[in-house]
Amino acid sequence: MPDGSLKLRGRVTVVLGDNVDTDLIYPGRYLNVTDREKTAEHLFELAYPDIRTALKPGDFIVAAKNFGCGSSREQAAAALKFAGAGALIAASFARIFFRNSINLGLPAVVAPEACAACAAGDELEIDLAAGEIRNLTQDRLVHAAGLDPRAVELLAAGGLIPYLKRKHAA
Amino acid sequence: MGMTLAEKILARAAGRETVAPDQIVVARVDLAMSHENADLVRKSFLEIGVARVWDPSKIVIIFDHRIPAESEKTATTHKAVREFVAAQGIQNFYDVGRGGICHQVLPENGHVRPGMVLVGTDSHTTTHGAFGAFATGIGATEMAGVWTEGALWFKVPSTLRIEVGGEFRPWISAKDLILRVIGMLGAAGADYQAVEFDGPAIRSMTVASRMVLANLSMEMGAKVAFTPVDETLLDYLRPRTTEKLEMIGPDPDARYQRVIHLSAGEDLWEPQIACPHAVDNVKPLSELGDVPVDQAVLGSCTNGRLEDLEIAARILAGRTVHPHTRLIVIPASQQIYRSALRLGYLDALVAAGAMVNAPGCGPCVGVHQGILAAGETCVSSTNRNFLGRMGSKDSRVYLASPAVVAASAVAGKLAHPETIVKEVPCLTEV
Numbered sequence: 001m002p003d004g005s006l007k008l009r010g011r012v013t014v015v016l017g018d019n020v021d022t023d024l025i026y027p028g029r030y031l032n033v034t035d036r037e038k039t040a041e042h043l044f045e046l047a048y049p050d051i052r053t054a055l056k057p058g059d060f061i062v063a064a065k066n067f068g069c070g071s072s073r074e075q076a077a078a079a080l081k082f083a084g085a086g087a088l089i090a091a092s093f094a095r096i097f098f099r100n101s102i103n104l105g106l107p108a109v110v111a112p113e114a115c116a117a118c119a120a121g122d123e124l125e126i127d128l129a130a131g132e133i134r135n136l137t138q139d140r141l142v143h144a145a146g147l148d149p150r151a152v153e154l155l156a157a158g159g160l161i162p163y164l165k166r167k168h169a170a
Numbered sequence: 171m172g173m174t175l176a177e178k179i180l181a182r183a184a185g186r187e188t189v190a191p192d193q194i195v196v197a198r199v200d201l202a203m204s205h206e207n208a209d210l211v212r213k214s215f216l217e218i219g220v221a222r223v224w225d226p227s228k229i230v231i232i233f234d235h236r237i238p239a240e241s242e243k244t245a246t247t248h249k250a251v252r253e254f255v256a257a258q259g260i261q262n263f264y265d266v267g268r269g270g271i272c273h274q275v276l277p278e279n280g281h282v283r284p285g286m287v288l289v290g291t292d293s294h295t296t297t298h299g300a301f302g303a304f305a306t307g308i309g310a311t312e313m314a315g316v317w318t319e320g321a322l323w324f325k326v327p328s329t330l331r332i333e334v335g336g337e338f339r340p341w342i343s344a345k346d347l348i349l350r351v352i353g354m355l356g357a358a359g360a361d362y363q364a365v366e367f368d369g370p371a372i373r374s375m376t377v378a379s380r381m382v383l384a385n386l387s388m389e390m391g392a393k394v395a396f397t398p399v400d401e402t403l404l405d406y407l408r409p410r411t412t413e414k415l416e417m418i419g420p421d422p423d424a425r426y427q428r429v430i431h432l433s434a435g436e437d438l439w440e441p442q443i444a445c446p447h448a449v450d451n452v453k454p455l456s457e458l459g460d461v462p463v464d465q466a467v468l469g470s471c472t473n474g475r476l477e478d479l480e481i482a483a484r485i486l487a488g489r490t491v492h493p494h495t496r497l498i499v500i501p502a503s504q505q506i507y508r509s510a511l512r513l514g515y516l517d518a519l520v521a522a523g524a525m526v527n528a529p530g531c532g533p534c535v536g537v538h539q540g541i542l543a544a545g546e547t548c549v550s551s552t553n554r555n556f557l558g559r560m561g562s563k564d565s566r567v568y569l570a571s572p573a574v575v576a577a578s579a580v581a582g583k584l585a586h587p588e589t590i591v592k593e594v595p596c597l598t599e600v
Contacts, residue, residue, distance in 0.1 A: 018357075018358075019357045019358065019448065019450075021554075021556045023536075023554070023556040023558060023559050024556065024557060027536065027558055028535040028536040028537060028559065029537050031206075031207070031235065031537070032206070032236065032241065032243050032244050032537075034209050034213060046557065046558040046563040047557055047558070047563065066357055066358035066361060066391065069358070070293065070554060070556060071293050071554075072291055072292055072295075072307040072308065072309055073207075073309075074309040074310040074311060077309070092358065092361060094361065095361065095362050095391070096293060096307050096308060099308065099309060100309035100311070100312070103309060103311045103312050104311060148194065148325075150194060150323055159311070160214075160311050160312065160314075160315055161214055161217050161218055161311060161314070164218045164314075164315055164318055164319075165217070165218050165219055168218060168219065168220050168318065169219065
């Protein structure tokens with residue numbers, strides 16, 4: 001979301017289950033990769049290598065509860081962002097992962113019914129501020145939790161670094 | 171209305187009279203810890219563009235994930251962090267051979283005190299709740315923000331209280347208790363919550379054992395996890411710091427989201443094992459049948475402390491590691507390493523056929539010092555058994571107590587310590 005827009009449109013790459021941990025998203029062996037863009041090369045490498053090739057710029061990843069549990073590794077959120085994900089939608093997120101995503105400018109949207117209401121390939125429209133997801137393919141509305149104003153502010157700035165850069169330049 | 175310990179610490183750090191769950195507060199940070207990922211933090215910090223960190227005396231950097239450097243890539247990041255630390259005047263830096271695992275080094279050297287707000291770029295930062303600190307993990311970019319501003323926003327967590335009475339049965343430890351709790355509540359069972367452990371069974375625990383509870387609470391999603399601030403804890407801290415220590419605890423009329431009562435004796439009859447590939451996939455040992463193990467690992471921020479090495483040494487003394495099994499032992503810190511040398515624990519373990527690695531995270535994160543091949547099985551005293559965590563995606567990790575790890579190393583398969591040793595050893599380390 002480099003332009004800071006709070007409305008997104010994209011396609012669902014995949015619908016995942018509960019407790020997708022950060023080791024699955026980004027294996028520990030690549031933690032010494034500190035160039036954020038390069039983390040994308042290892043996204044889901046051990047468990048679901050097909051996701052990276054299927055993921056098109058602006059796509060959404062949908063998951064059930066506790067997405068991103070486990071390690072605090074920021075590379076997990078970075079790999080998703082730089083592989084092209086436009087937003088993450090899950091029934092719930094693990095807290096460190098959630099903050100990492102927002103801090104990197106990658107929207108993480110809590111939507112308890114998203115798994116049941118979306119299938120791979122569906123076209124979605126997300127309104128981050130309103131907390132609303134429209135599944136255009138299935139022509140249905142999916143309720144999402146509205147983002148905390150603090151998170152909206154960070155996303156609108158493009159992430160924590162641009163936000164702090166602006167704040168401390170003044 | 172009274173406050174829980176998490177609420178009390180956050181209220182104070184945010185400069186408020188009271189706070190309540192779900193409120194967003196900006197809290198002052200007392201201590202900011204990073205390990206190798208300080209290199210990521212450094213990069214984000216440089217991007218933000220301020221010249222100096224907010225307070226170099228409140229930053230601690232401890233190398234532990236890849237020590238000594240296992241590759242040129244790591245050597246380069248280590249070097250970059252060393253240069254940054256020197257340029258910023260960060261005194262609390264524990265380089266190769268000076269510290270060990272961050273979560274052991276921080277308390278051991280008196281950096282952690284009750285009532286503090288502590289953030290670390292490591293999920294197991296919850297460990298420091300055993301010292302009465304509001305301690306939680308954050309990501310690298312978030313830490314760059316802390317290095318810039320010395321403060322962070324938090325959502326005040328609701329609190330789950332777990333009271334444990336009774337006495338532990340022979341061979342049953344803190345690891346078995348917390349695995350049982352995680353098995354009951356699930357990997358998301360305490361998501362975003364604070365956890366308070368208390369009760370006679372908790373208060374009778376050593377500080378090292380309490381750290382196991384706070385450490386592994388992260389695996390059920392806890393933001394922070396506390397054990398009581400009592401005389402046992404203050405006795406541990408007094409020789410390590412000249413700062414004033416405060417006996418801080420929840421108010422008697424604090425409001426809890428949920429209170430769970432457990433009995434150490436009645437609810438824990440046998441060792442608990444987290445089976446592949448999830449920490450909440452917990453089963454009692456007797457239900458698992460014959461599980462041959464290729465590798466046994468004793469170490470990590472969860473269970474690499476002196477009492478863990480002692481019980482393993484007592485089980486392995488005069489015995490040998492099974493010919494089909496490799497035993498890898500990693501003391502959690504240089505201080506523990508020295509004590510275990512002095513007390514003869516490492517000699518007993520090496521004589522039995524164990525390989526001792528240098529203090530650090532070892533193979534737990536899957537980068538070095540004992541990676542698993544496809545088809546291999548490991549029993550480990552560490553904290554995660556996710557798919558591919560310790561090597562091949564076709565390997566399996568079973569998480570267990572140090573006593574079960576040691577017994578399994580002798581048996582060559584998952585084993586109850588009572589099948590190896592008739593009498594439960596009386597531990598000297600407290």
